[in-house]
Amino acid sequence: MNLLERVRTCRFKRMDFGTAEKIVEKxxxxxxxxxxxxxxxxxxxxxxEGIPALALGWDFFFGMIWRPSHNQYGIFxxxxxxxxxxxxxxxxxxxxxxxxxxxxxxxxxxxxRNIIKPCVEMLVGIPSIVLGFFGLIVIVSYIRDSxxxxxxCILAGWIILAIMTLPHVISISxxxxxxxxxxxxxxxxxxxxxxxxxxxxxxxxxARSGILAAMVLGMGNAIGETMxxxxxxxxxxIPFIPSSILDxxxxxxxxxxxxxxxxxxxxxxxxxxxALGVVLFIVVAILNLITTAVVRKGAMR
Amino acid sequence: MMKAKEEIVKVGLCAAALLSVAxxxxxxxxxxINGIGVISLDFLLESPYRFEYGGIFPQIIGSICLVAVCxxxxxxxxxxxxxxxxxxxxxxxIxxxxxxFVECLAGIPSIVIGLFGLxxxxxxxxFGICLLSGGLALGFMILPWTVRASEEAIKTVPQAYREASLxxxxxxxxxxxxxxxxxxxPGIITGILLGMGKAIGETAVVLLTAGSGLESFLPKSIxxxxxxxxxxxxxxxxxxxxxxxxxxxxxxxLVLIMMFFVISIFALLLRNRYIRRMGxx
Numbered sequence: 001m002n003l004l005e006r007v008r009t010c011r012f013k014r015m016d017f018g019t020a021e022k023i024v025e026k027x028x029x030x031x032x033x034x035x036x037x038x039x040x041x042x043x044x045x046x047x048x049e050g051i052p053a054l055a056l057g058w059d060f061f062f063g064m065i066w067r068p069s070h071n072q073y074g075i076f077x078x079x080x081x082x083x084x085x086x087x088x089x090x091x092x093x094x095x096x097x098x099x100x101x102x103x104x105x106x107x108x109x110x111x112x113r114n115i116i117k118p119c120v121e122m123l124v125g126i127p128s129i130v131l132g133f134f135g136l137i138v139i140v141s142y143i144r145d146s147x148x149x150x151x152x153c154i155l156a157g158w159i160i161l162a163i164m165t166l167p168h169v170i171s172i173s174x175x176x177x178x179x180x181x182x183x184x185x186x187x188x189x190x191x192x193x194x195x196x197x198x199x200x201x202x203x204x205x206x207a208r209s210g211i212l213a214a215m216v217l218g219m220g221n222a223i224g225e226t227m228x229x230x231x232x233x234x235x236x237x238i239p240f241i242p243s244s245i246l247d248x249x250x251x252x253x254x255x256x257x258x259x260x261x262x263x264x265x266x267x268x269x270x271x272x273x274x275a276l277g278v279v280l281f282i283v284v285a286i287l288n289l290i291t292t293a294v295v296r297k298g299a300m301r
Numbered sequence: 302m303m304k305a306k307e308e309i310v311k312v313g314l315c316a317a318a319l320l321s322v323a324x325x326x327x328x329x330x331x332x333x334i335n336g337i338g339v340i341s342l343d344f345l346l347e348s349p350y351r352f353e354y355g356g357i358f359p360q361i362i363g364s365i366c367l368v369a370v371c372x373x374x375x376x377x378x379x380x381x382x383x384x385x386x387x388x389x390x391x392x393x394x395i396x397x398x399x400x401x402f403v404e405c406l407a408g409i410p411s412i413v414i415g416l417f418g419l420x421x422x423x424x425x426x427x428f429g430i431c432l433l434s435g436g437l438a439l440g441f442m443i444l445p446w447t448v449r450a451s452e453e454a455i456k457t458v459p460q461a462y463r464e465a466s467l468x469x470x471x472x473x474x475x476x477x478x479x480x481x482x483x484x485x486x487p488g489i490i491t492g493i494l495l496g497m498g499k500a501i502g503e504t505a506v507v508l509l510t511a512g513s514g515l516e517s518f519l520p521k522s523i524x525x526x527x528x529x530x531x532x533x534x535x536x537x538x539x540x541x542x543x544x545x546x547x548x549x550x551x552x553x554x555l556v557l558i559m560m561f562f563v564i565s566i567f568a569l570l571l572r573n574r575y576i577r578r579m580g581x582x
Contacts, residue, residue: 039409100318130554136538224412226412231539280412
């Protein structure tokens with residue numbers, strides 16, 4: 001083969017390269033669109049199924065009675081219970097999680113941190129169904145024995161959900177405490193403030209937006225969580241607004257899982273369950289948007 | 302006085318941190334103590350029969366199959382998305398939208414993904430309640446995690462590697478394949494393994510799309526309903542009501558936790574080995 005021919009084939013190859021490269025880029029772009037597409041499909045299909053129930057309007061959103069056998073689909077008690085369970089769990093997680101984060105970021109010696117950190121990360125990994133079963137056997141029976149009642153109640157839901165949100169609260173709070181510039185802390189200590197005063201007056205105010213973001217995100221997780229909660233809160237036949245933390249309740253997620261096998265396909269019942277999904281989706285989306293906004297505001301400052 | 306207060310606060314904070322460790326130890330320890338008794342070769346290799354007899358063989362195999370289908374969908378999609386976002390995309394409206402929707406998908410509660418799987422995969426595409434529907438729905442769930450982890454990993458590859466490869470006349474795609482992905486793969490694998498851990502414990506999605514009974518058979522094709530460990534635990538825990546059923550549930554929980562630990566340890570080992578190898582070079 002003479003040189004000229006070689007050069008020619010070489011150029012041919014390079015041209016092929018060019019088209020192949022373009023095709024690859026297009027394929028990669030299509031793959032990148034897949035997430036967007038899935039979200040659009042989720043929104044479209046959930047709304048399409050849920051609209052007949054959502055169209056009930058006031059009776060759906062503020063109706064006090066959820067009783068599919070009588071064709072009554074009022075979700076107000078479900079929504080109230082969802083927020084009671086979610087907020088309570090979050091408060092519990094914050095009470096333990098924020099001090100734990102402060103300890104990890106400010107006080108803990110390296111060896112102790114190297115033990116605590118992986119344990120906290122492992123806690124995320126425990127499947128929610130296993131945690132729910134643990135709650136059912138241990139926490140529910142403990143509550144039943146020491147406080148009376150059924151044992152399956154709001155309190156049990158709080159404890160289990162707090163365990164599930166705790167790792168998120170700890171790791172995000174710790175990150176935001178660590179993100180506070182070192183000079184602030186050193187400046188405060190140099191002025192003679194104690195470590196505790198520095199944490200209270202300098203570090204926490206500066207880490208506030210990150211901690212707040214952790215809380216809102218934890219709230220979203222708590223409200224969207226299904227299996228663990230379902231197993232410990234009792235799920236009474238007809239949901240009601242609870243008057244004590246030992247009352248059994250029903251939340252949005254547990255209602256969907258429990259009733260979807262019994263709902264006749266195409267009935268208003270099934271559509272109402274999809275409408276519950278839509279409500280859940282919107283609530284969680286709003287919480288996530290707030291998180292993003294808080295984080296962005298914090299970053300801007 | 303002030304010193305004493307400082308010390309008290311410090312002890313209190315430490316107690317809070319140790320409490321979270323205690324919770325992990327209590328939960329895992331309790332499941333271990335109650336579950337280890339039922340675990341035997343028979344339990345691992347037999348099919349369940351009613352609530353009190355048999356083992357969890359189809360459940361273990363089913364869970365593995367579901368995760369496999371999930372990964373077959375989510376890994377190529379996720380890695381390809383990440384390559385596009387990290388290597389090709391310029392920062393414009395389209396890529397910002399794509400990123401926004403990846404975050405969106407990550408935020409959607411799993412039960413909503415389950416409902417979507419039920420209406421879209423099971424009914425609209427008419428796959429039925431089966432391995433394929435369940436695996437794909439799980440794939441939708443972990444897709445954002447694979448995208449994020451892969452993108453992070455790709456971004457940590459030094460720019461000099463790419464430039465060196467491009468300077469040698471290697472095309473862009475070839476550079477990505479043989480230079481960028483090669484250095485980024487421990488990060489990508491770790492991300493995938495974490496996604497696996499999430500998928501294997503997921504109950505709500507699988508319950509709605511892959512099969513909700515105590516199936517005692519193995520799936521013959523991807524269009525068969527499939528048993529899985531989380532669904533087994535759910536059924537036994539909510540409908541078992543006998544101590545024999547409960548101890549089986551603990552056994553299955555222990556197996557599930559062990560599977561998760563094995564996956565996590567693999568992730569760690571792989572990453573460490575790779576880091577060592579890079580160091581030696």
